[in-house]
Amino acid sequence: MSVAHALDQPMAPARPERLSRIVLSRFLRHRPAVVSAVVILLLGLSAALAGHLGLGDPLHIQMSHRFAPPLAKGHLLGADELGRDVLSRLLHAGRISLTVGLAAMAVTVVIGAALGTVSAYFRGLVDAALQRLTDAMLSFPPIYMLLALAAFVRPSLGSMTAIIAATSWMDIARMVRGQMLSLREQEFVVGARGLGASGARIMAHHLLPNTVGIIAVAATLSVARAILLESYISFLGYGIQPPLASWGNMLNNAQSYFASAPWVAIFPGVMITLAVTSFNFLGDGLRDALDPRHVESRG
Amino acid sequence: MRQYLARRVLQAAVVLGLVSLAGFSLLHLAPGGPAAIYAMSPTMAAEDLDRITRELGLDRPLHVQYLSWARGFLTGNWGRSYRDGRLVLEVITDRVPATTVLMLSAFTVAVLLGLAAGIVSAVRQYSLFDHLATSLAMVALSIPTFWLGLMGIYVFAILLRVLPPGNIGTVGAEFSLPDRLWHLVLPAGTLGVVMVATWSRYTRASMLEVIREDYIRTAHAKGVAGGAVIFKHALKNALIPLVTLAGLQLPLVFSGALVTETIFTWPGMGRLFVDSIGYRDYPVLMGLLMFTALLVVLGNLVADLVYGAIDPRVRLS
Numbered sequence: 303m304s305v306a307h308a309l310d311q312p313m314a315p316a317r318p319e320r321l322s323r324i325v326l327s328r329f330l331r332h333r334p335a336v337v338s339a340v341v342i343l344l345l346g347l348s349a350a351l352a353g354h355l356g357l358g359d360p361l362h363i364q365m366s367h368r369f370a371p372p373l374a375k376g377h378l379l380g381a382d383e384l385g386r387d388v389l390s391r392l393l394h395a396g397r398i399s400l401t402v403g404l405a406a407m408a409v410t411v412v413i414g415a416a417l418g419t420v421s422a423y424f425r426g427l428v429d430a431a432l433q434r435l436t437d438a439m440l441s442f443p444p445i446y447m448l449l450a451l452a453a454f455v456r457p458s459l460g461s462m463t464a465i466i467a468a469t470s471w472m473d474i475a476r477m478v479r480g481q482m483l484s485l486r487e488q489e490f491v492v493g494a495r496g497l498g499a500s501g502a503r504i505m506a507h508h509l510l511p512n513t514v515g516i517i518a519v520a521a522t523l524s525v526a527r528a529i530l531l532e533s534y535i536s537f538l539g540y541g542i543q544p545p546l547a548s549w550g551n552m553l554n555n556a557q558s559y560f561a562s563a564p565w566v567a568i569f570p571g572v573m574i575t576l577a578v579t580s581f582n583f584l585g586d587g588l589r590d591a592l593d594p595r596h597v598e599s600r601g
Numbered sequence: 602m603r604q605y606l607a608r609r610v611l612q613a614a615v616v617l618g619l620v621s622l623a624g625f626s627l628l629h630l631a632p633g634g635p636a637a638i639y640a641m642s643p644t645m646a647a648e649d650l651d652r653i654t655r656e657l658g659l660d661r662p663l664h665v666q667y668l669s670w671a672r673g674f675l676t677g678n679w680g681r682s683y684r685d686g687r688l689v690l691e692v693i694t695d696r697v698p699a700t701t702v703l704m705l706s707a708f709t710v711a712v713l714l715g716l717a718a719g720i721v722s723a724v725r726q727y728s729l730f731d732h733l734a735t736s737l738a739m740v741a742l743s744i745p746t747f748w749l750g751l752m753g754i755y756v757f758a759i760l761l762r763v764l765p766p767g768n769i770g771t772v773g774a775e776f777s778l779p780d781r782l783w784h785l786v787l788p789a790g791t792l793g794v795v796m797v798a799t800w801s802r803y804t805r806a807s808m809l810e811v812i813r814e815d816y817i818r819t820a821h822a823k824g825v826a827g828g829a830v831i832f833k834h835a836l837k838n839a840l841i842p843l844v845t846l847a848g849l850q851l852p853l854v855f856s857g858a859l860v861t862e863t864i865f866t867w868p869g870m871g872r873l874f875v876d877s878i879g880y881r882d883y884p885v886l887m888g889l890l891m892f893t894a895l896l897v898v899l900g901n902l903v904a905d906l907v908y909g910a911i912d913p914r915v916r917l918s
Contacts, residue, residue, distance in 0.1 A: 334736060434612070438619035441894040443855035446874060450627060450886060453878045526743065533745050534860060538875065553748060557864075560755050567755065571748030578743035586739070 328591040335587020338580035345577055349400055352393035360394040361545050362386060369563040380565040383555065388565065392573055395547035399529055399577070402462050402548075406528035409467035411521050414474025415513070421475070422482035423505055429479075436472045444469055445534055452540040462541055466528050474520045481513045515592040519585050526581035533574050549574045609905070613898045617891075620898075621674070624890040625667050628883050674891065680884035684877070689888040693870065699769055700869030704858055706789040708847075711796030718797070719804025723812060723839075724831060734801060741798035746857050750791040750864035757787060767866040788865040792857050796850065803846050807839040814838075841912045848904025851897045 330336055348355075367385035370377050379388040417436075421429045439447075451465040485491060486509060494508050529549075535541035536550030544551060549570045556567035654660050658669065673680060679689035718738075722731040758766035764787050765771070770780050811817065812835055820830045859871025866872070870889060877885040909915050 334739070434615050434619055437612075437616040437898075438623060438894075440852065441616060441620050441897045442624075442890065443852040443859070443893050443897070445856035445859050446890060446893060449859075449874065449878055450624075450890065454628075530743070530745060534747065537745070537747050538860075538863065540878070550745075553751070557751060557754070560751075560759055564755055567748075567751055571745065571752065574748065575740065575744045578745075579740050582739055582743050 325591045329587050332587035332590050334583040335590075338583035338587070341576060341580045342584065345396060345573075345580070346400065348393050349396035352390070352397060355393070357390035357393065358387050360386060360391040360547055369559070369566075371563075372565055379569050380563070382552075382566050383559060383563070388569055391547045391552060392549070392569055395549050395552055395570065396573065396577075398459065398542055398546065398548040399532055399550070399574070402459060402466070402532045402542075403525045403529035403577075403581075405459075405463040406466040406470065406532075407521050407525045409463060410470045410524050410528070411474060411517060413467060413471040414520075415478050415510070415517060417471065418475040418478025419482060419505060419510065421479040422486065422509075423501065425483075432475075436475055439469065439472050442469070444531065448531060448535055449538065449540060452535050457541055457543050459542070462532055462535070466531050470524055470527060470531075474517065474524070477516050477520055478513050481516055482509050485509050485512055519589045519592065522581055522585035522588055526578045526585065529574065529581070530578050549577075605909075606906070609902055613902055616898055617895060620894040621671060621891060622667070624887055624894075625670065626663070628887055629663060629666065670887070679888045679891075682877075682885050683882045684880045684885070689884045692873070692885055693888050693892055696868060696870045696873045699867055700858055700862070700871065702785065703788055703792060703861065703867060703869060704854055706785055707792035707796055707854070707858075710789060710793040711800050714793075715797045715800025716804050718801040720808055720831065720836065722801065722805040723808030726809065731805075735805070738798040738801050741794050744794070745860075746791060746795060747860045747864055749794060750787070750861055753787050753791055754864070767864070769868055788861050788867055791864070792854070792861045795857055796854065799850060800843075800846070803843055804839065807842050808835060811835045811839040841908065844908050844911065845901075845904045848900040848902075851900040852893075855893050855897070 352360075364381075364385035367375050367377065367381045368383060370381040370385070372378065372380040372388075375381070377387050377389070379392065382388055382391070417432055421432045447469050448465060451468070452462070455461045455465065486504075491504060491508055494504050499508070532541055532548065533550030533553075536548045537553050539551075539554060542548035542551050544554070552570040553567060556570075559566050658666060661669075670680070677690065679693075681687065682689055682692050718734050722734045725731055753764075754766045757764040765784050766787075768784060770776065770784055774780060817830060817835055820834045821827075825834070855871070858869060859874060861867065862869045862871040863875050870893070874886065874889050876882075877889070
């Protein structure tokens with residue numbers, strides 16, 4: 303378009319671009335993240351509608367269908383060692399795994415944000431104590447700690463969520479603390495303090511809202527981590543208990559049936575990988591969209 | 602420097618103290634407690650259970666038990682295994698070599714492949730290779746290690762029959778290095794995948810940062826050959842922050858090793874931990890929690906010290 307031609311165009315009214323618009327357009331440019339968002343949506347939908355897709359009861363045992371291969375005897379993805387439909391089990395397991403993932407994320411965020419805020423607000427001795435506690439929790443290899451906890455509680459959806467959250471809050475606490483410590487020195491906080499705002503008000507109204515971006519990113523990544531951890535624990539036999547299916551416990555005995563029924567071992571792992579990869583990419587895309595400085599180091 | 606070291610060591614000691622407190626209360630406050638395994642036996646009479654509880658000192662107040670455990674821990678007496686009565690320290694150190702071999706080989710693979718991929722990705726940013734490598738790395742970070750191991754066994758041991766499905770060596774055969782290496786390929790490869798992904802991501806990010814520095818542009822302007830700039834000027838500086846990655850990665854590597862060892866019946870510490878949970882072998886569990894945490898804390902301390910030593914811009918104080 304030539305300069306003269308451009309000048310012919312009527313001037314658009316000057317309107318500042320809305321931040322949410324910028325964030326959205328930046329997010330849409332991150333293709334893997336967009337694809338992941340769609341995949342997550344589909345996974346969520348299929349889990350929510352698992353019972354209404356005409357797939358049959360995931361717990362229905364039919365020994366005549368034992369190890370039916372994919373596409374045989376009306377089983378799209380085959381049947382397992384008890385003749386149960388693998389596809390139906392996968393979708394129902396998705397309910398459990400996604401629920402644990404999302405619930406653990408919510409609890410993780412609450413604990414992490416609360417401890418990070420307390421650390422940054424009180425500083426001094428409280429901060430030092432909390433930092434050493436964080437160091438201590440980070441020193442345990444995550445699976446060791448989780449297994450030790452999981453082995454001694456009655457396994458259920460609630461207890462799985464609780465122990466995953468109890469061993470995952472450290473990163474968010476660190477990030478929130480760091481962000482708040484740097485924010486509290488900035489002019490708008492000094493200004494608010496000058497206007498007589500109380501400490502609690504500054505925390506809740508001025509500091510916390512400014513950490514929403516990093517919390518959103520960390521929360522998305524922590525869903526991925528929680529789904530992965532749940533699968534480890536359930537695979538090792540200390541998580542969600544049969545006959546209830548989770549992606550992890552569907553792989554419990556897979557090793558023994560490898561030679562005869564590889565599909566029993568393949569599909570649950572594909573689902574875990576798909577879900578975890580999607581949440582990781584989504585977190586990546588959110589980070590790029592919310593933090594312009596990160597765009598360059600995308601990867 | 603000496604002051605810094607003293608402070609860091611003191612901090613590490615405090616952290617380890619907290620680690621032991623957390624681990625101890627965790628294991629002892631669990632339902633049933635350490636005597637649960639005996640209580641489950643159908644032939645166990647109530648008075649025998651009482652006697653065992655007393656003999657193991659489990660009837661004492663928790664803080665007394667902790668103090669006596671801590672005193673033992675510091676003097677090298679980590680208690681005896683409930684399972685076979687052997688010394689805990691001995692049970693654990695028996696398993697250290699297998700885990701070390703596994704972790705070191707995975708680490709070597711990861712550093713070599715990860716650095717190579719990361720460098721190429723950074724030098725050719727947004728190229729097809731870069732997009733492929735970064736996406737693959739993300740998938741690798743998301744695959745459950747146990748499933749990756751299972752698939753490895755399925756493809757290489759069952760379908761192709763080129764690699765053994767597990768164990769550290771052929772059962773019953775005498776020790777031979779080729780046999781050991783043969784058995785190492787799948788487990789080390791499995792454990793290495795996640796680490797390769799991490800190393801390539803960090804190398805890429807670090808290289809991208811360094812490549813934009815003025816001294817790199819200066820080197821180019823002086824007419825230094827492209828390869829020399831990348832390897833002599835950029836890589837050297839990009840590697841510095843990666844030193845800490847080796848330390849930071851340790852907890853995750855221990856976790857990955859636990860799962861890998863379980864899949865491949867590898868006689869390392871991770872499998873010992875899983876087995877000990879099955880047997881409710883509290884002294885060994887506590888010992889392993891402390892042992893791994895100790896290594897993690899030490900690893901981070903060493904990484905930070907090395908970082909300070911090789912980067913003159915960092916002043917440890």
